[in-house]
Amino acid sequence: MDAPTDQAPALVLGLDVGGTSTRALVATADGVRVGAGRAAGGNPTGLGPARAAAAQADAVGQALSGLDPAAVRYVVLGLAGGAALPSGEDMPAGEAFARVWERAGLSCPVEYQGDALIAFVAGTDRPEGSLLLSGTGAVAIAVKDRAMAARSDGHGWLLGDRGSGFWLGRQAVVAAMAELDGEGPPTVLTGLVIESLSLGGAVPGTESASVFPEGAAPVPASPASSASASPAGPIAAPIAARDLVTAVMSQPPPNLARLAPLLATACAAGDRVAEGIADRAAAYLAATLSAVRGPAAATPIVLAGSILTNPTPVAARVRTALAERWPDAVVTPALDGAAAAVWLALDRFGRPPSPAVRERLFSVSTAS
Amino acid sequence: MDAPTDQAPALVLGLDVGGTSTRALVATADGVRVGAGRAAGGNPTGLGPARAAAAQADAVGQALSGLDPAAVRYVVLGLAGGAALPSGEDMPAGEAFARVWERAGLSCPVEYQGDALIAFVAGTDRPEGSLLLSGTGAVAIAVKDRAMAARSDGHGWLLGDRGSGFWLGRQAVVAAMAELDGEGPPTVLTGLVIESLSLGGAVPGTESASVFPEGAAPVPASPASSASASPAGPIAAPIAARDLVTAVMSQPPPNLARLAPLLATACAAGDRVAEGIADRAAAYLAATLSAVRGPAAATPIVLAGSILTNPTPVAARVRTALAERWPDAVVTPALDGAAAAVWLALDRFGRPPSPAVRERLFSVSTAS
Incomplete structure (x- = not known):
């Protein structure tokens, strides 16, 4: 020194x-x-x-x-x-x-x-405004005099964090499980989730998991092809919902947030199930912000967390919702x-x- | 020997x-x-x-x-x-x-x-029928030749078990947190959850937490009294939603199932929030059973798990739903x-x- x-x-x-x-x-x-x-x-x-x-x-x-x-x-x-x-x-x-x-x-x-x-x-040098964050968790705060004046959600993955990366990842797995159980519609998410969890075996709507080369970006099946339930030719052992449960439960629950990017891939492929999940996440996040921000507020809104600062389907929906509710507010990323x-x-x-x-x-x- | x-x-x-x-x-x-x-x-x-x-x-x-x-x-x-x-x-x-x-x-x-x-x-000596279980977890199976022929849910607390004791306990805490955050309606569950988690401090709608003597059965506040937001007189430090989060996160998540009995107490007091949770649990459980049981089935239905074999609000609702969907089925407890x-x-x-x-x-x- x-x-x-x-x-x-x-x-x-x-x-x-x-x-x-x-x-x-x-x-x-x-x-x-x-x-x-x-x-x-x-x-x-x-x-x-x-x-x-x-x-x-x-x-x-x-x-x-x-x-x-x-x-x-x-x-x-x-x-x-x-x-x-x-x-x-x-x-x-x-x-x-x-x-x-x-x-x-x-x-x-x-x-x-x-x-x-x-x-x-x-996100702003203003002393007053609102913050909406969706990363691994999700929280909104109201800021006054550059201090937290009110908070909504931020309650963690087990009891809250609605619309967070964890929530998105969990919904992606639940949607995949529903398809595998025959209780939900086919979705591109199923193949993406199976691949992301490094499970082998047969993916619905594909001939085998080998269409996803190791280390390469997953190739999403089209919604049409994933609707065909009986792949032709020899296939690997079919993946069941319980295999997804086992893979997820072998890790700390917050790791589910790592699957959140699959939503963007699936939405880009026009997947209706993924779009529905993104819609719900955005609605949750808008509600979380509304709990701490009055309808007439014109102060800045800062968006933070990987889900909201990257060009994700959820971010696009949240920005649309904010522009409708608070047309006069400046919305900036953290x-x-x-x-x-x-x-x-x-x-x-x-x-x-x-x-x-x-x-x-x-x-x-x-x-x- | x-x-x-x-x-x-x-x-x-x-x-x-x-x-x-x-x-x-x-x-x-x-x-x-x-x-x-x-x-x-x-x-x-x-x-x-x-x-x-x-x-x-x-x-x-x-x-x-x-x-x-x-x-x-x-x-x-x-x-x-x-x-x-x-x-x-x-x-x-x-x-x-x-x-x-x-x-x-x-x-x-x-x-x-x-x-x-x-x-x-x-629950039955018949070789064929259905089982609906809601205890800590929740699962339904179809039985043929006294072997499991199909299964629905049973996917564990993180990804499934909808309508289970875990699910009920989690919903009770979420409802209490919503009231404490000012984002949900008043509910008898708030006081019951706070007491069950052994948290001190002021309970909304009561003068202080001391109305719940230690070791005694909690005295639920009436829905009317719990709507009054400003208790008179000196009170203990107010309990916040984050205190509930901290208490819950200090235990293994499945322990939330221990809070499921609070639903019965709250429903007995006519609590609308608790009744709504019981309604949703019963709807989930009926859907889980429907996924493995055809609408025309007349084989026995066995109910298992503490939520369905005790006289709980969820059990009553499930029995009503089953009687409507499968009027010819014998429903017996395990x-x-x-x-x-x-x-x-x-x-x-x-x-x-x-x-x-x-x-x-x-x-x-x-x-x-």
């Missing part, structure tokens, strides 16, 4: 802590990035305090490399909460985290924030969460950063 | 293996019970093969105490499957189980059956599963047991 200790410019540190990665960013008051770090997932929910703290220490250490930690005046840490988004004092694993700051040589205030507020700040944490730290530490500072901060994305 | 080894009467052994208990029963060809055992849960799904085999060995050892194991000519083991009901060869943990029989001195055939078929046999396993062993080993043998076998219930 050979950085200057006197007259060092004031710095702030922002962290975007998720279940699969932790990102840290250090910047000056002018929004110039001077350090960055990336480490493994750092969310204590699921990983436990020790692993979470280790990941955070790793990312912070990288970001502060060559810098004077005493120059850091404010830290904002955004934490993906899933079921419970912690904010302020309500912080689990607080002791383990406190040791991270201590060992890094930081003595400034540390503000913990839910990832929903960070995502809002990542950008880099670590940059947003830094931006919030600058705002909390001193004055609201200027548009130029904001542009500088967000101009180089550290998002993967 | 000082039992007679010559001219010992032929015996059969039946086992009813569940997730929380394992019961074994030994009987003569006349249906006379000569040995019984009870041990911990013996289902390898969840418990693992070693613990499952140990529980089965325990129950079998008790049941064979003082008897000659060489006299046992046939074994039927019914296994609660949850997601996947194993039958015949498709048996997990087969090796660990094989050692149980070997060490017990058994050398006769052992037939593994799903608990759904055992439950069917526990009785003792261990006795049914013995009955099936007698049937497989020799001839179909007479009604007198059946009555003798089932006359003393070993069910808890």
Whole structure:
């Protein structure tokens, strides 16, 4: 640590802590990035305090490399909460985290924030508005004075998260099971789900699973061909709904969110079942947002999470629904969460950063 | 082991293996019970093969105490499957189980059956009919020649089991969360769920949680009183939906089935939300049965599982629905599963047991 200790410019540190990665960013008051770090997932929910703290220490250490930690005046840490988004004092694993700051040589205030507020700040510099997030989970919040004023859903995969990636993946599997059980209509999703779960055997509507070469993008059967129930020629052992259950239950339930992209593939093929699922997801998400946003609101709406920031069928439907309900609202996607944490730290530490500072901060994305 | 080894009467052994208990029963060809055992849960799904085999060995050892194991000519083991009901060869943990029989001195055939078929046999001596089960899980099967011919649902709590105890418990929590979030109607379920999850704090519509004395039966608030949103006087910290999420997520998801009895309490109080949940559960269960039973079928329908064999609101609705769809069908509850396993062993080993043998076998219930 050979950085200057006197007259060092004031710095702030922002962290975007998720279940699969932790990102840290250090910047000056002018929004110039001077350090960055990336480490493994750092969310204590699921990983436990020790692993979470280790990941955070790793990312912070990288970001502060060559810098004077005493120059850091404010830290904002955004934490993906899933079921419970912690904010302020309500912080689990607080002791383990406190040791991270201590060992890094930081003595400034540390503000913990839910990832929903960070995502809002990542989409707008306005102090008031709404955030709708659909990634692995789903949540909407109302923001006032750049703080969470109300929240809807965000209740986790078991009891909520309607319209989330988990919800979409689960619906895709349920639709495939219904077809395999002979209780639901044929759908392109069946072959896609079987392939994604790495199950061999015969896929309804195809001659065998071998039409999906390993490592290649799955070739969806057309709705017409998947309606033919009796494939000709020798086939592998048929896949049953219970095989899907076994494959899904062998993994942590949130992994179902990994199947969400199948909806886009199926919708692109004109699959009615997939389109119906996307319709329901969008309706759920619009209802979740409506619970925290008045019908006359004209403040910005920030969209966050992979389901809403990528060009997915659900995102398209949600945007249409929002344009109908709130025609005057600006709808923007959330950008880099670590940059947003830094931006919030600058705002909390001193004055609201200027548009130029904001542009500088967000101009180089550290998002993967 | 000082039992007679010559001219010992032929015996059969039946086992009813569940997730929380394992019961074994030994009987003569006349249906006379000569040995019984009870041990911990013996289902390898969840418990693992070693613990499952140990529980089965325990129950079998008790049941064979003082008897000659060489006299046992046939074994039927019914296994609660949850997601996947194993039958015949498709048996997990087969090796660990094989050692149980070997060490017990058994050398006769052992037939593994799903608990759904055992439950069917526990309700009727007919070789053909249907079984509808709603306990922790939910499944329907069609039976032909006393073997499973078709199955619907039984897909486990994450992907299926619609109308099961798990489903009911989850819906009760979701309804309570909706009220706490201000997004759903007031319901007696809210107070009941909070109390059942052992959460303190203020219950909507009551002055404080202390109206539910610890250890006493919860006192449901009337629908009218639970509609008043602002309790008078000093109250404990309000319970939020996220508190329910935290409490539920701290336990294995299937434990939600323990909350299913709250539906009966709430329905008895005339709660509209609970009645709506019971309606939906019954509709799901009737649909599950319809998937494996033709509209003109007149064979018996056996009802099994705690949700359908107790006088619950869901059972009443299901019976009404079945009487409408299949007015000519006899609807009977499943009785003792261990006795049914013995009955099936007698049937497989020799001839179909007479009604007198059946009555003798089932006359003393070993069910808890």
